[in-house]
Amino acid sequence: MALDTLTDGPEAGTTERWVAIMGGTALGLAGLRRGSWALAALGGGLFLAGAAGVPLAEPVARRVREGGLPAMRRMDVAGLLPTMDRDPTTTQANVTIATEPEKLFRFWRNFGNLTKLFPHLDAVEVQSDTESCWKAHGPGGMRVVWHSRLDKVRENELITWHTLVDAELPHRGSVMFHPAPGGRGTEVRLTLVYRPPGGQGGRVVSRLFGSAPEQQAREALRRLKRIMEAGELPTIDGQPRGRRGMREIVE
Amino acid sequence: MRALCWNGVNDLRVERVPDPRILGPRDAIIKVNLSSVCGSDLHLIDGYVPTMKPGDIIGHEFMGEVVEKGPEVLRLNRGDRVITVSIIGCGKCWHCEHEEYSLCDNSNPQPAYEEAAYGHCTAGIFGYSHAFGGYAGSHAEYIRVPFADTNCFRVPDGVRDEQAVFVSDAVPTGYMAADMAGIKPGDVVAVWGCGGVGQMAMRSALLMGAEKVIGIDRYPDRLKAAQMKAGAEPLDYTRVDVYDALLAMTGGRGPDVCIDAVGMEADGFDTGVEYWYDRTKQALGLENDRSGVLRQMIQCCRKGGTLSIVGVYGGFIDKFPMGAAMNKGLTFRMGQQHGQRYVKRLFEHIEKGELDPSYLLTHKWSLDDGPRGYRMFKEKNDDCMRVVFAP
Ligand SMILES: NC(=O)c1ccc[n+]([C@@H]2O[C@H](COP(=O)([O-])OP(=O)(O)OC[C@H]3O[C@@H](n4cnc5c(N)ncnc54)[C@H](O)[C@@H]3O)[C@@H](O)[C@H]2O)c1
Ligand SMILES: [Zn+2]
Ligand SMILES: [Zn+2]
Numbered sequence: 001m002a003l004d005t006l007t008d009g010p011e012a013g014t015t016e017r018w019v020a021i022m023g024g025t026a027l028g029l030a031g032l033r034r035g036s037w038a039l040a041a042l043g044g045g046l047f048l049a050g051a052a053g054v055p056l057a058e059p060v061a062r063r064v065r066e067g068g069l070p071a072m073r074r075m076d077v078a079g080l081l082p083t084m085d086r087d088p089t090t091t092q093a094n095v096t097i098a099t100e101p102e103k104l105f106r107f108w109r110n111f112g113n114l115t116k117l118f119p120h121l122d123a124v125e126v127q128s129d130t131e132s133c134w135k136a137h138g139p140g141g142m143r144v145v146w147h148s149r150l151d152k153v154r155e156n157e158l159i160t161w162h163t164l165v166d167a168e169l170p171h172r173g174s175v176m177f178h179p180a181p182g183g184r185g186t187e188v189r190l191t192l193v194y195r196p197p198g199g200q201g202g203r204v205v206s207r208l209f210g211s212a213p214e215q216q217a218r219e220a221l222r223r224l225k226r227i228m229e230a231g232e233l234p235t236i237d238g239q240p241r242g243r244r245g246m247r248e249i250v251e
Numbered sequence: 252m253r254a255l256c257w258n259g260v261n262d263l264r265v266e267r268v269p270d271p272r273i274l275g276p277r278d279a280i281i282k283v284n285l286s287s288v289c290g291s292d293l294h295l296i297d298g299y300v301p302t303m304k305p306g307d308i309i310g311h312e313f314m315g316e317v318v319e320k321g322p323e324v325l326r327l328n329r330g331d332r333v334i335t336v337s338i339i340g341c342g343k344c345w346h347c348e349h350e351e352y353s354l355c356d357n358s359n360p361q362p363a364y365e366e367a368a369y370g371h372c373t374a375g376i377f378g379y380s381h382a383f384g385g386y387a388g389s390h391a392e393y394i395r396v397p398f399a400d401t402n403c404f405r406v407p408d409g410v411r412d413e414q415a416v417f418v419s420d421a422v423p424t425g426y427m428a429a430d431m432a433g434i435k436p437g438d439v440v441a442v443w444g445c446g447g448v449g450q451m452a453m454r455s456a457l458l459m460g461a462e463k464v465i466g467i468d469r470y471p472d473r474l475k476a477a478q479m480k481a482g483a484e485p486l487d488y489t490r491v492d493v494y495d496a497l498l499a500m501t502g503g504r505g506p507d508v509c510i511d512a513v514g515m516e517a518d519g520f521d522t523g524v525e526y527w528y529d530r531t532k533q534a535l536g537l538e539n540d541r542s543g544v545l546r547q548m549i550q551c552c553r554k555g556g557t558l559s560i561v562g563v564y565g566g567f568i569d570k571f572p573m574g575a576a577m578n579k580g581l582t583f584r585m586g587q588q589h590g591q592r593y594v595k596r597l598f599e600h601i602e603k604g605e606l607d608p609s610y611l612l613t614h615k616w617s618l619d620d621g622p623r624g625y626r627m628f629k630e631k632n633d634d635c636m637r638v639v640f641a642p
Contacts, residue, residue: 242268
């Protein structure tokens with residue numbers, strides 16, 4: 001698939017959205033996608049809605065189904081506030097990391113490092129100044145391979161890339177680094193725009209990589225932050241637990 | 252090793268589990284000498300904090316000895332006698348750098364629950380459900396502590412184990428409650444709840460210059476301790492009307508500072524419709540937290556005064572008197588403790604004899620008596636303030 005069809009596809013608004021993302025406007029996607037849930041419904045109406053069985057938490061429930069959240073008991077889910085409805089093909093995550101843009105830029109610019117951020121990614125082989133080959137695996141070990149080309153590189157500010165024709169899941173990516181106010185470090189924005197055949201964005205990503213794209217982006221930035229700040233990813237894998245817990249793990 | 256495991260609501264069992272091992276470069280393994288119960292555990296045992304899983308080891312207020320450490324632990328050595336703060340900081344994020352350790356960005360390995368429920372994730376806590384990280388707790392022979400240089404503190408020689416153990420949780424929590432309130436000379440401070448946390452809040456308020464401290468509870472032994480040990484004037488809320496009494500004790504002004512050291516399982520409003528409203532909704536899962544104490548504090552507090560909340564809430568509360576809070580110009584401060592900020596100061600107070608938390612230890616039992624110990628602590632039998640297990 002040619003690059004043009006990615007930006008000027010049949011879906012209305014794709015281009016504007018792309019501009020908003022790449023331009024890095026403060027509103028970005030969030031502004032464009034705001035508000036499928038009226039806030040007014042929440043306030044005092046929460047109790048009434050709960051009592052009347054209104055499915056308040058549907059977006060949350062959906063995130064649970066799509067793997068964005070670990071399963072919780074119904075009662076817990078029902079208590080949660082819904083978040084915005086997400087566009088299935090465009091995903092964005094933001095995080096502030098307590099370090100300089102230079103350090104983050106250098107880390108990302110070395111695409112080989114990205115395997116530390118995306119668990120399904122096995123290797124990124126750099127083939128030339130602008131091209132690289134990405135090797136990943138999906139659930140059950142299914143191999144997925146594609147090629148990417150760098151679009152824009154602005155030192156310490158921005159890296160954008162897009163997939164080449166062979167990609168089963170064509171997408172564009174951009175990562176932006178911006179100094180945060182008040183010595184808080186660097187604001188990092190990761191945007192991934194998927195354009196899969198058939199227009200079933202999120203679902204294809206989930207099928208290929210086992211989790212929703214939105215969760216992948218958020219997790220990737222979280223890992224970046226934790227590696228940069230804490231020097232490790234906190235874990236509880238391998239800690240002791242009681243018999244019933246152990247059985248659960250074995251089963 | 253042996254460990255006390257949560258297996259369901261009101262179902263604790265002592266079990267044999269594997270020993271913990273170092274999982275990250277900044278981890279340490281602590282051999283537990285003393286590990287205390289805490290009011291927060293009751294919220295887990297009673298089922299008010301979701302995301303507990305069968306087999307989870309509970310306990311988060313403890314002290315012991317460093318027996319093993321990862322390659323990047325620099326400030327601790329094997330054999331050090333240490334306390335560990337219950338709430339885990341990474342030591343490197345913006346919040347940790349600003350001494351807001353319980354708001355740490357990085358120490359919770361399972362952030363999705365809190366992000367969905369609260370909008371952001373906060374710090375991991377030992378033995379305190381998977382929403383708060385799922386870390387194995389301290390009611391065990393050994394415990395693994397992540398980011399050990401940030402979270403473990405050597406105990407000075409002049410401080411005994413029975414004093415030190417509470418510097419893990421009850422002391423810094425009470426101290427922070429008083430600290431957040433910004434107590435000024437002449438202030439009258441009322442503390443709801445005379446458990447370990449409330450006791451420490453009362454003592455701390457006096458250390459910070461409060462003119463008078465009032466301790467509110469229903470258990471005679473706890474009220475007595477509040478009076479004799481913490482230096483407070485006791486108020487039994489089953490015998491007097493709290494509002495009338497507090498106004499009478501403050502010349503009609505109301506306390507300048509009201510501290511909540513009770514949290515989501517507040518008792519004592521069982522005569523009113525309000526209590527049953529909360530209780531019923533809690534049972535139906537429509538409201539998680541009973542908020543009687545909060546409402547009462549708003550009612551009683553002096554105009555322009557401060558509410559400092561360290562009693563734990565987990566979810567939603569109803570019938571929150573926002574009108575009273577707003578029009579009375581009240582300030583709300585709250586949060587899980589940032590113990591790491593206070594440990595050094597607290598040890599100094601203890602060494603100088605200005606603070607002695609050891610009276611909170613009313614029972615020292617074997618870990619094998621864990622389930623019985625929690626039953627006693629929950630039912631507040633036998634004048635139990637805190638059972639401490641010595642594995
Ligand atoms: N913020 C933190 O970091 C932190 C740390 C530790 C504990 N906590 C919380 O602090 C609270 C107290 O902990 P604790 O270990 O002292 O618990 P505890 O169970 O020993 O004591 C609670 C006391 O509150 C009293 N109480 C109940 N209803 C009351 C009412 N209506 N008015 C006045 N008193 C009332 C009880 O009689 C009891 O004595 C708990 O909610 C706990 O979760 C918070
Ligand atoms: Zn506690
Ligand atoms: Zn931190």
